[in-house]
Amino acid sequence: MSKLWYPMIDQDKCIGCMACYKMCRHGVYAINNDRPTVVNREGCVEGCHGCGNRCPEKAIVYSGDFKKMIKCSCNDD
Protein backbone atom coordinates (compact mmCIF):
# COMPACT_ATOMS: atom_id res chain seq x y z
CA MET A 1 0.00 0.00 0.00
CA SER A 2 1.39 3.42 -0.88
CA LYS A 3 2.13 5.98 1.79
CA LEU A 4 -0.73 8.33 2.51
CA TRP A 5 0.87 11.02 4.69
CA TYR A 6 3.47 13.23 3.02
CA PRO A 7 3.98 16.95 2.29
CA MET A 8 2.95 18.66 -0.90
CA ILE A 9 4.32 22.09 -1.82
CA ASP A 10 2.28 24.74 -3.59
CA GLN A 11 5.00 26.02 -5.91
CA ASP A 12 3.05 29.20 -6.59
CA LYS A 13 3.34 30.13 -2.90
CA CYS A 14 6.84 28.80 -2.20
CA ILE A 15 9.59 31.44 -1.95
CA GLY A 16 12.44 28.93 -1.72
CA CYS A 17 13.50 29.80 1.84
CA MET A 18 14.43 26.12 2.50
CA ALA A 19 12.95 26.13 6.01
CA CYS A 20 11.15 22.88 5.23
CA TYR A 21 14.29 21.23 3.86
CA LYS A 22 16.32 22.28 6.91
CA MET A 23 13.61 21.22 9.33
CA CYS A 24 13.10 17.64 8.17
CA ARG A 25 15.41 15.00 9.67
CA HIS A 26 13.95 12.18 7.63
CA GLY A 27 15.30 12.81 4.16
CA VAL A 28 11.92 13.61 2.68
CA TYR A 29 13.21 16.64 0.79
CA ALA A 30 15.99 17.28 -1.68
CA ILE A 31 16.91 20.49 -3.45
CA ASN A 32 16.13 20.69 -7.13
CA ASN A 33 16.69 23.89 -9.12
CA ASP A 34 17.05 25.86 -5.86
CA ARG A 35 13.68 24.66 -4.60
CA PRO A 36 12.82 21.94 -2.08
CA THR A 37 11.29 18.89 -3.67
CA VAL A 38 9.63 15.92 -2.01
CA VAL A 39 11.73 12.92 -3.01
CA ASN A 40 11.04 10.42 -0.24
CA ARG A 41 7.39 10.21 0.72
CA GLU A 42 8.03 6.99 2.60
CA GLY A 43 10.31 8.79 5.03
CA CYS A 44 7.65 11.21 6.22
CA VAL A 45 6.29 10.57 9.70
CA GLU A 46 2.55 10.06 9.93
CA GLY A 47 0.88 13.09 11.51
CA CYS A 48 4.02 15.27 11.57
CA HIS A 49 3.45 18.93 10.64
CA GLY A 50 7.03 20.03 11.32
CA CYS A 51 7.88 21.46 7.91
CA GLY A 52 4.44 22.92 7.35
CA ASN A 53 4.59 24.74 10.66
CA ARG A 54 7.92 26.31 9.64
CA CYS A 55 6.74 27.45 6.23
CA PRO A 56 6.33 31.24 6.26
CA GLU A 57 4.09 31.14 3.18
CA LYS A 58 1.81 28.30 4.32
CA ALA A 59 2.75 26.57 1.07
CA ILE A 60 2.73 23.03 2.50
CA VAL A 61 -0.27 20.76 2.92
CA TYR A 62 -0.27 17.05 3.63
CA SER A 63 -1.70 14.25 1.66
CA GLY A 64 -3.83 12.39 4.15
CA ASP A 65 -4.56 15.47 6.25
CA PHE A 66 -8.20 15.36 5.35
CA LYS A 67 -9.33 17.62 8.13
CA LYS A 68 -7.33 20.48 6.64
CA MET A 69 -7.81 19.61 3.00
CA ILE A 70 -11.56 19.25 3.05
CA LYS A 71 -13.19 22.57 3.82
CA CYS A 72 -16.42 21.39 5.37
CA SER A 73 -18.10 22.67 8.52
CA CYS A 74 -18.50 19.06 9.67
CA ASN A 75 -14.75 19.19 10.47
CA ASP A 76 -15.16 22.08 12.91
CA ASP A 77 -14.60 21.01 16.49
Ligand code: SF4
Ligand atom coordinates in the same frame (compact mmCIF):
# COMPACT_ATOMS: atom_id res chain seq x y z
S1 SF4 B 1 6.03 16.36 7.97
FE1 SF4 B 1 7.79 16.00 9.36
S2 SF4 B 1 8.71 14.09 8.64
FE2 SF4 B 1 7.33 14.79 7.03
S3 SF4 B 1 8.62 15.96 5.64
FE3 SF4 B 1 7.79 17.43 7.12
S4 SF4 B 1 9.27 17.57 8.80
FE4 SF4 B 1 9.75 15.74 7.57
Ligand code: SF4
Ligand atom coordinates in the same frame (compact mmCIF):
# COMPACT_ATOMS: atom_id res chain seq x y z
S1 SF4 C 1 9.31 26.46 3.95
FE1 SF4 C 1 7.65 26.95 2.51
S2 SF4 C 1 8.34 28.76 1.39
FE2 SF4 C 1 10.13 27.88 2.40
S3 SF4 C 1 11.01 26.54 0.84
FE3 SF4 C 1 9.64 25.26 2.08
S4 SF4 C 1 7.67 25.32 0.99
FE4 SF4 C 1 8.93 26.99 0.18
